[in-house]
Amino acid sequence: MKKITPDEYFGYRGVFTTCNLDTPHFAFRTKKMKIINKKFAITGPIHPEFEGVPIPVYLPFGIFPLINGRHSGLLPPQFTANDQAGLGLEGLGYYQVLNEYFDVTLRTNIYSYGGYNLYVTPTYRVRYRYSGQLNFALQNTRLLSDVGKDAYTKSRTFSFNWSHTVDTKAHPGQTFSANVNIASTKYNQYLLNNPTANYTNQLSSSIAYSKTWDGKYNLTVGANHSQNNQSRIVTVSLPNLTFSAPTIYPFQPKEFAGTPKWYEKFGVGLSSTVSGEPIFMTACSALSGSWIPSSGGRSTAFR
Numbered sequence: 001m002k003k004i005t006p007d008e009y010f011g012y013r014g015v016f017t018t019c020n021l022d023t024p025h026f027a028f029r030t031k032k033m034k035i036i037n038k039k040f041a042i043t044g045p046i047h048p049e050f051e052g053v054p055i056p057v058y059l060p061f062g063i064f065p066l067i068n069g070r071h072s073g074l075l076p077p078q079f080t081a082n083d084q085a086g087l088g089l090e091g092l093g094y095y096q097v098l099n100e101y102f103d104v105t106l107r108t109n110i111y112s113y114g115g116y117n118l119y120v121t122p123t124y125r126v127r128y129r130y131s132g133q134l135n136f137a138l139q140n141t142r143l144l145s146d147v148g149k150d151a152y153t154k155s156r157t158f159s160f161n162w163s164h165t166v167d168t169k170a171h172p173g174q175t176f177s178a179n180v181n182i183a184s185t186k187y188n189q190y191l192l193n194n195p196t197a198n199y200t201n202q203l204s205s206s207i208a209y210s211k212t213w214d215g216k217y218n219l220t221v222g223a224n225h226s227q228n229n230q231s232r233i234v235t236v237s238l239p240n241l242t243f244s245a246p247t248i249y250p251f252q253p254k255e256f257a258g259t260p261k262w263y264e265k266f267g268v269g270l271s272s273t274v275s276g277e278p279i280f281m282t283a284c285s286a287l288s289g290s291w292i293p294s295s296g297g298r299s300t301a302f303r
Contacts, residue, residue, distance in 0.1 A: 087112040093108060138158050201228060242272070247269035
């Protein structure tokens, strides 16, 4: 290395890698390079190597960013081929840093038969307080049909996921968590190259809040959701409330003397539960469909 200014260096026989081992598994090797501290590095002809073995693929130059932290930018796609969807590009998108607490990822899958998927994933985090992630997905499916009536199978489905956790040290005595998983009944069915999800017919969600006073009184409020994609039955149960208080002995003296009387053993405690009656609904599979209540329990119709 040759230092020109406090921020500029010239190097000979340099190696660039993200492997943190003393002998990296992979790297880009070059004979000439210039480094501008905390900005970027520029090299001459460069080639990759794996396990010390050079790969005969040379680039005329290389530019490597040397800036710490998160950065917005394009997300490269990968090429794929599917018998039902056709040729496609998967993962094409953009990552945007909005501030130190919030960022969002946009991705899309595009297929030659006309189908596409859109994914929007915002992420938020405040260190030592809370963190969470949302994920909204829209599928516009166009697959080769196995039935001779139509050439293609068409469907538009969606999925929504939300996860939220709170650091236990942020608010001592209080906790809040959320794990929401809602989707069209045929969303998993049309996921490509994911046989595990294709046969997952049960979805569930839960949201819970709890608070403790003086380590004695406990309050828990929650809501639950379950969905069967095969029977298309959606069950929502809310609110679920539980409150408990420790047992007290009002007639017990502070200091015991002799054999305790029978009434001194009399105690009063509280453990109460309020549970909302489940709502049963039959969901259709399309994004623009209706929610139609089925029999049993309190039913509410959504249009």
